[in-house]
Amino acid sequence: MLWLKKPVLWHSSRVPSGYDYAKMTPGERLLIRERFHDWYSADWDYALTTVYLFCAVIGLVALVRWASIFRPRKTNAPAGIVDKLVAVGGFLVTKQFRLAAFNYDSPPLAAMGAVVGLFVFTMALMLAVKPYYWPNHEMGHSPPIATRSGWISIAIMPFMIAFATKINFIGLLARTSHERLQVFHRWSATIMYITSLVHTFPFIINNIDMGMMRAEWKTSSYYWTGVVALIPQTYLVACSWGYFRNGYYETFKKLHFVAAGLFMAALFVHCCFRLTSWDYFWATLALYGTAWITRLVRGLVTPGTATLEGLPDRTLLARVSTSRRFTWAPGQHVFVRFMLGPVHFATTHPFTVSNCHSAGGSLELIMRVRDGITQELYRRAAAGGAVRVFVDGPYGHATLARDLRAYDRVLFLAGGSGATFTLPLLVDLVTNGRAEATIEFVVAVRESGSLEWIDRQLRDLKGAEPPRVAITTYITRGTSVSEKDGDAPDVASRHEDEGRPDLAALIRNACSGAAARVAIIACGPDEFAYDVRRAVAAEQLRVACGEASAVEVYLHAENYSW
Template sequence: MGLIWLKKPVLWHSSRVPSGYDYDAMTDEQKLLIVTRWHDWYTADWDYGQTTLAFFCAAILASAIINRFAWFRARSAISENGKAGPRFVDKLTAAFRYTGARQFHLRATNWYAPPLAAILGVAGMLVFITGVISSRFHFLMLAVRPFYWPSEEMGHSPPIATRAGWISIAIMPFMIAFATKVNFIGLLTGTSHEKLQVFHRWSALFMWVTSLVHTFPFIINDIMMGEMVSSYKTSPWYWTGVAALVPQTYLIALSWGIFRNPYYEIFKKLHFIASGIFMAALFIHVNFRLTSWDYFWATAAIYAVAWLARVVRTLYITGLGLPATIESAGPALIKLTVRAPARLSWTPGQHVFVRVLGLGVHTLTSHPFTVSSLRASGAAELVLRVHGGLTRALAARVAAAPAGWATRVVLDGPYGGLHVPLAAYERVYLLAGGTGATFTLPLFADLAEKLKAGGIACQRVEFVIAVPDSDTYEWMEPTVTAAAAQLPLAAVGVRVHFTRVEAAKGSDASVDVVHERPVLADIVREAHASASKVAIIACGPDAFLYDVRNAVAEAQLVIADGFGRCKDLFLHTETYRPSYMEKF
């Protein structure tokens, strides 16, 4: 078996001068074939690697353009122009937004699929990577023939293996770019890092599939030539390829939710270790062939800059820790209050990753929580539902110190939030399920202040909260009633749905209390009929968001068909359940 070293001398790129061919043993057609575009081994990185690169860049650019269009549209007033129904641009926007809202639920496994737009994006990746065939383009993995050379003299690298290898390595920088918390793709597309995780996971899967397609044709080819044993013993390409493929397979297999979710902290650490082994083995395996190492430099730059930005910002904002108090906020709820220095700033709806110092082994972990207070309060308040791990350990500390436990925390962030101004919409509906109120509550308080000051397009805000009982509502009640009290009844509406039958305790007169679950589809239809420009913001568990999403999708079809009063229906959703694969 070969030794672990790189071919000497180590170069930035290998030569493009063809060598090793026995031209005398080839036919004229074979000589022409090996230098034809999409078949030439010495230009395969340009043909397949750069084509894959261009595809991802074009998709990101298109998403960025759509994001900027949404940004400008949110800030522009809807002009009636004497028309009863939506204009063409309204219909087109609604059609696009339908794909962003529509969601599917597989009841057999209780799996909630990503929105249709994400499914279409992943399907587009699959179609492009496996093969694109049209009158002008004949390229990528399965679209070019032959898969194997008809003659040994044409080379020992099967064409399908060559192209799959370059497609695989070209996916790598984007796979990492989709995963980082300081996310450059997110900055361009207006998408928070956690919502890009679906593309990180699927691009990683496609990279693994193309790696398999790269690997097995070599094995088949060498077995057919009777060279398998000697090649494995003497060529470093085989064992370095295996050394990369094994951890890559582990990364793909153990990243499925059934394995990942129950023991996420262990998974995360092993994920980093396996990723390091994979990258190191793959780096040696490609051995600066043509421009292969360029993709490693790009990947390293993306990850290093994102990581460095996080570290520098965290040290600048929180140093070695900010003073914090942790106390009970109700049944299975705890509130973390952090004294916010002037250099820590956030907007309503953003979240931070929290590392609690002095909590034993949990000090080594960080977890995302939404900031439920406004910056003007001078403190960052985070309300946490007790599950396991960190939150269970915090609940134990709070139980031992009823007056509150004082500690220090390190904050990484803020991240996420909204990329369009809610104040630009005539009506805003905020829908909260359970502790999803941590996301919508600061948005409500912020809108109430802006409505009171005047000078904005928003005329009314509706806040719908669904919680199990009044004890769960207690922590947010002061903020809700104080914000609602600033406004006349014509400008605000608050509905609190207690999903468990009980007597309401001390509800304010400005708040409507209902003892049943909200019918979310009816609320969405109410919102759709209320004004020409409406924003719906929802945060809650999967089932809650599923109902909201599909009701909004139906309303978008109504707009696309040219009916109804509403011409601009904006939807933004967040989930409060733990999200995974988001801590890179």
């Protein structure tokens, strides 16, 4: 391959070469062979140490998550030490902070702690060992701090990519859905970028000091390939922040893949099989390639036809007929590839499945019409057309519906089209849950017309033997409507003319029962989700402190965006 040293090898030699020991002091000769100073074992000292950290943390989280399945849940008993520890864990994964001036909601406290911990570990590993520059240029042209930061960067790379995949091996281990790991993808990429900068500038400083900068730039491919890799890496990190990603997502997504390809190719050449550097590329290729090929094959072997229907309040219903082999669980989502020309065929779009699976039934997707693909589909619906599609999935929490059946009280909170996530879970719980459980469903919509598709779902409850369900609908704009009698069994429904629900009060009321285990399922806009998280975190803290009447308060909050 052009620009690679010949012959191309799997690993470069570990035999020291190029040193003029006669120009070093005895102490300097010893220093370059010590652990954490030896250039020829830097990959073991720094890259493997970073890998061990990631593996240890992922393994610990997986152990805790899997152990939670088997922990005993005593009913009608006060909170014990295990319940209080669970409440502390729940508080950490629930609590968020808001920066109102920037309209920014932080990741949950546990995620921030993990990111800060990774950053502190990385900085300590990179900065704890001195010297940062060799006191004698004969000890090597690679400054120690540049060497170690480079290896840390390479070691982060496979995990950074693994956090981003839809078929997510880390998520399978940790029993979590892929979208919840996106925060770690972005922040590990940011930390990798910082270590890449620390890797770059010491070389520039060192070569200027030695008077070799121009010569090295002209004769060594390491320098210009490093810069070529750093440019798309800068773009990837800078444009992945919410302002650019959310405002121009379709453009961002396409350019993100292009820039990532350029970055990986340039970095591959830059590393040029130094020691074990290419092993990390093979690991990255194995993780990403397996996930990508699996998604592609699974998506292309699941064709279907989407029948489109326009609903009030610029909402669209797509009924997708697929193979009988395709099944899903309530609360899961799919990625749909619409056959609407080469631009849309090249991309997939995520949608929450808004109905429960039934033999021979269609997949129903409710979409809020915005720009791009949903606008085009809305025009097709007005013309009465159908669209060929390929469905990739399902993804998400396959066991969530089953897990909810263990709770005494379940409160569903939906903001607008967030009902697409909560309604199938409600229908499943009413149909399959315990008769003594208490269920409340609260939905806030902008206009009364938005209730049409929600009422369709509630009719699925007819004829079931459910526990009592209280359904409360808030209409934030327009006027209320009266629900037809008999739409759903054993349902108390109240419609509010105006205003928004007091989420904190609803959550406090749900958690007021003595010795009750409460689950709260929420989906809505960012502000809605933040208010829910804040209120639930307060209740979880009360459980941990022994001040609450409830024994357990569990939250599953789904966001509109990732």
